Amino acid sequence: MSKFEEKLAAMGVTLPDAPAPAANYVPYVQVRDMLYVSGQISKDESGLLIGKLGDNMDTAAGAAAAKVCAINLLAQVKAACDGDLDRLVRVVKLGGFVNSTPDYTEQPTVINGASDFIGEALGEAGKHARAAVSAASLPLGVAVEIEGIFQIK
Template sequence: MGQFETKLAELGVTLPEAPLPAANYVPYVQSGTLLHVSGQISKDGDTLITGKLGADLDVAAGAAAAKVCAIALLAQVKAACGGDLDRLVRVVKLGGFVNSTPEFTEQPQVINGASDFLGAALGEAGKHARSAVSAASLPFGVAVEIDGVFEIK
């Protein structure tokens, strides 16, 4: 087990198998040293985390859903790296989408669930640029979807 997976284990996290795409796309594309990972939805095991922030879910529940997305992103990175997560150099950028009501304005606090987790799990390599935007709806009614760009070696 490498340094990143050791830290994940200390945090009580075991990466799942990388989720398969739900439609006609690939889970990731590598271009040079950049790995572009398709959007990962808030799905914990077989359970979709659904709902609309500002109506059905509060910020804490949304942040927990975002953390689940970040775990799925790392699972995709590990798969792209042939099972060696230590090939990850850094998280470059996250794009966070929050299923929320028009009045809800705390999208950044929701996506902090992913950002905080990646910082705790990866240290300096987890620091990244980011966007956090509202969406009127997301696939399968999930609460959060996050895509990412990662630098790998």
């Protein structure tokens, strides 16, 4: 088990199998030591985490949905690294999209659910640049979608 997976286990997290793409795209693309991971929606073992922030979902639930996206991102990184998460050098950037009403302004707090999780799980390697933006809607009505750029070896 990798050092990152040991930390995840200590946090009570087991990475799922990497989610399959839902349309005509690939889950990730590697260019040299950079790994570009397609947007991961808020979907866990119980199903889709659906909601609109500022309407029928509160910020804490949105942050929990963002954490699920981060777990799915790490599952994709592990798959791209042939099962060896220790090939991850660092998280370079996360791009977060929040399904929210026009007057909702807490998108950064929602995406903190992913950033805080990544930071705790990966330590120094988890420090990243980030965007947190509003979206009028997201695929299948999910609350959050996050894409990522990672450096691997």
